[in-house]
Amino acid sequence: LKFNPIFYFHIFLFGMLLAVLRHRLKTEIDSALAVFLTFFTQYGAVIGYFGLILIFTIKGLQPAAYKLSARISILLPLQGMMMLGLSPLPRVIESGGFQDPLAQLFSYAPSWIGDMSYCQYVLQFIMYNLFPVTKVSNPSFFLYLWGASILSYKFIQEPAAKSWRAFLSTTTTSATDNQKGSFTPGQRTVMALLVPSSAMAFILLIAKASYVPSRNNIAVRTANFTALPPLVRIADEAVDMTLNWKMDVDDDRLVPINPSLLFHDDGVGGIDYIRTVRAHHIYEETIVSSDNEKTEHAVTFQSSIMLGQEKFTGNLSLGFDDESIQKWGLNGNFTLQQADNNMISHKRKNKGFTNLCEPPQNYNQVKNWTTRKIVTGPEDPKLFAIPAAIYNNNDEENSSSSWSLTFSSFPPAALLIPNDGESMDDCKWNKKAVVQMYLAADGPTLTSGGEAQAVQLDCGNTYGTEKNWIAFAHEETGNLYYVYSIEPHVIIHARPTDGTCVEQYKTSSRYLRSTAPLELRGSATAIRYSDSEYLALMHTNNNGLYTTIAYTFQSKPPFAIRRISKTLPLHSRAFASSLNVIQNKVLIGYGEADMKSRILVMSRKYFESFFDWCLE
Numbered sequence: 001l002k003f004n005p006i007f008y009f010h011i012f013l014f015g016m017l018l019a020v021l022r023h024r025l026k027t028e029i030d031s032a033l034a035v036f037l038t039f040f041t042q043y044g045a046v047i048g049y050f051g052l053i054l055i056f057t058i059k060g061l062q063p064a065a066y067k068l069s070a071r072i073s074i075l076l077p078l079q080g081m082m083m084l085g086l087s088p089l090p091r092v093i094e095s096g097g098f099q100d101p102l103a104q105l106f107s108y109a110p111s112w113i114g115d116m117s118y119c120q121y122v123l124q125f126i127m128y129n130l131f132p133v134t135k136v137s138n139p140s141f142f143l144y145l146w147g148a149s150i151l152s153y154k155f156i157q158e159p160a161a162k163s164w165r166a167f168l169s170t171t172t173t174s175a176t177d178n179q180k181g182s183f184t185p186g187q188r189t190v191m192a193l194l195v196p197s198s199a200m201a202f203i204l205l206i207a208k209a210s211y212v213p214s215r216n217n218i219a220v221r222t223a224n225f226t227a228l229p230p231l232v233r234i235a236d237e238a239v240d241m242t243l244n245w246k247m248d249v250d251d252d253r254l255v256p257i258n259p260s261l262l263f264h265d266d267g268v269g270g271i272d273y274i275r276t277v278r279a280h281h282i283y284e285e286t287i288v289s290s291d292n293e294k295t296e297h298a299v300t301f302q303s304s305i306m307l308g309q310e311k312f313t314g315n316l317s318l319g320f321d322d323e324s325i326q327k328w329g330l331n332g333n334f335t336l337q338q339a340d341n342n343m344i345s346h347k348r349k350n351k352g353f354t355n356l357c358e359p360p361q362n363y364n365q366v367k368n369w370t371t372r373k374i375v376t377g378p379e380d381p382k383l384f385a386i387p388a389a390i391y392n393n394n395d396e397e398n399s400s401s402s403w404s405l406t407f408s409s410f411p412p413a414a415l416l417i418p419n420d421g422e423s424m425d426d427c428k429w430n431k432k433a434v435v436q437m438y439l440a441a442d443g444p445t446l447t448s449g450g451e452a453q454a455v456q457l458d459c460g461n462t463y464g465t466e467k468n469w470i471a472f473a474h475e476e477t478g479n480l481y482y483v484y485s486i487e488p489h490v491i492i493h494a495r496p497t498d499g500t501c502v503e504q505y506k507t508s509s510r511y512l513r514s515t516a517p518l519e520l521r522g523s524a525t526a527i528r529y530s531d532s533e534y535l536a537l538m539h540t541n542n543n544g545l546y547t548t549i550a551y552t553f554q555s556k557p558p559f560a561i562r563r564i565s566k567t568l569p570l571h572s573r574a575f576a577s578s579l580n581v582i583q584n585k586v587l588i589g590y591g592e593a594d595m596k597s598r599i600l601v602m603s604r605k606y607f608e609s610f611f612d613w614c615l616e
Contacts, residue, residue, distance in 0.1 A: 045081070049082060227596070228592065261578050263580060274447070277305075307339040309334070358433060359434060390496065404496065406439045470536050488506050545573065
């Protein structure tokens with residue numbers, strides 16, 4: 001709304017009426033209305049600013065969409081009073097009468113502040129995009145902006161204004177001036193109205209006609225983001241570090257993102273270290289038809305699940321000093337292998353997660369082109385342990401536990417198309433070509449190089465995107481559950497053998513209800529944190545900027561939320577994908593701006609401090 005001119009038409013009318021009102025206050029000084037409104041020229045700025053401060057700081061006073069309302073809606077009267085208060089009447093100034101305190105205060109400001117204000121308004125977003133960092137935490141950006149604004153005023157705005165005023169001069173011309181080649185005042189006015197707009201239209205026409213998009217652009221999704229160093233110390237018992245995992249891939253452009261870790265008891269006194277990651281790369285291609293009538297913009301997401309299992313040789317009981325961190329052993333030794341082909345999507349056709357169906361294309365009317373999204377493989381794998389009661393179908397003679405892999409993906413053609421259809425063209429732009437959740441229950445078979453069934457979790461919206469479910473196994477009931485939504489806290493019961501699932505429990509948190517309409521999404525998997533609690537993660541997504549929060553929920557049905565943490569110390573481009581608690585350490589694996597894999601390691605004591613809302 002705030003970018004559409006039609007929604008500013010009432011502001012234009014309001015401004016014009018305000019200007020007429022002030023003009024009449026100067027001329028009709030004796031009318032009852034003038035006497036009444038003079039009050040607002042003496043106190044309007046104080047009242048307007050005070051009212052806006054209250055609305056922006058007291059939640060109970062805030063109208064719907066109050067930040068947008070400040071520009072185009074119900075807050076206009078307060079802004080109008082500010083304008084009246086900051087424009088004292090000439091007779092009040094001449095007589096030495098009372099002026100609005102804020103107007104009087106602002107009158108002491110140097111004139112150059114007003115001179116450069118318009119340049120500052122025009123340049124603010126341009127200079128921000130040129131500024132080397134995105135998070136402004138000191139006055140450096142404003143000094144940078146003010147300097148550019150002053151230079152623009154002195155060398156561009158002021159000379160241009162003088163030239164334009166000279167051109168529009170309506171002084172009496174001599175006979176010589178009326179010779180051929182001179183302009184009358186009326187002609188000058190017409191030129192002032194038409195010449196700038198015509199020149200701008202001509203420039204835009206040339207730019208539009210000559211623009212041909214690049215045919216092979218590499219998508220840069222990390223603009224204005226500075227990657228973290230390999231090791232960042234957040235606190236005495238908290239570090240953020242890069243995971244240097246190796247992948248067996250043919251394309252060296254693929255990078256490991258969104259890692260998931262699992263430390264699993266091997267049954268003989270040791271620990272299996274299982275790791276999975278998404279191999280990722282994006283590239284864009286724009287194709288323009290020979291007659292320039294059709295433009296197709298294709299974005300390809302190269303994606304693959306890499307997986308590996310080995311004996312854990314590290315020592316996470318050590319402290320947080322540099323030497324101990326090197327011995328934690330989180331990088332592992334094994335090179336991760338591709339698992340897509342071994343995850344069978346359709347048993348009869350014996351096809352893996354390849355030839356994924358392409359979702360319906362979109363037509364962009366603004367750019368006049370068609371946009372396609374092509375994804376080559378499954379995304380965002382997450383590991384979790386399956387207790388014996390689930391893995392062995394309650395077989396009391398076999399008490400060994402196992403682990404599983406859950407992930408999201410567009411459907412493979414072999415799964416979506418009946419009979420013998422299995423090519424991408426068979427399901428291209430199918431209305432069911434949407435991201436869904438899947439489960440490969442037999443993880444050990446995949447790491448040994450064998451084939452394992454991966455089933456679609458058959459609940460939720462089969463015609464819409466389903467992702468960010470939080471998996472957890474419940475030993476007491478022998479069931480596999482997923483947190484389907486955070487608020488309300490919806491728990492679905494899933495059957496590993498065929499993916500059948502059903503909503504089983506639903507509770508609500510009065511704390512999270514107050515965050516509506518903020519969308520809360522799940523992260524990673526849930527783990528048993530104590531006898532009475534599971535631990536899980538949730539996040540918000542604001543145009544690719546993430547905020548990650550931990551929470552706990554009951555360890556027995558209906559699994560209601562119990563505690564909610566403050567924001568965890570992850571940067572805004574961190575997508576949390578893994579959660580572990582081992583040796584009194586909390587490990588949160590995440591993808592850094594779709595560039596690499598990292599992990600945040602905290603002592604349990606430090607992590608618990610984020611649940612203490614009274615702690616400074």
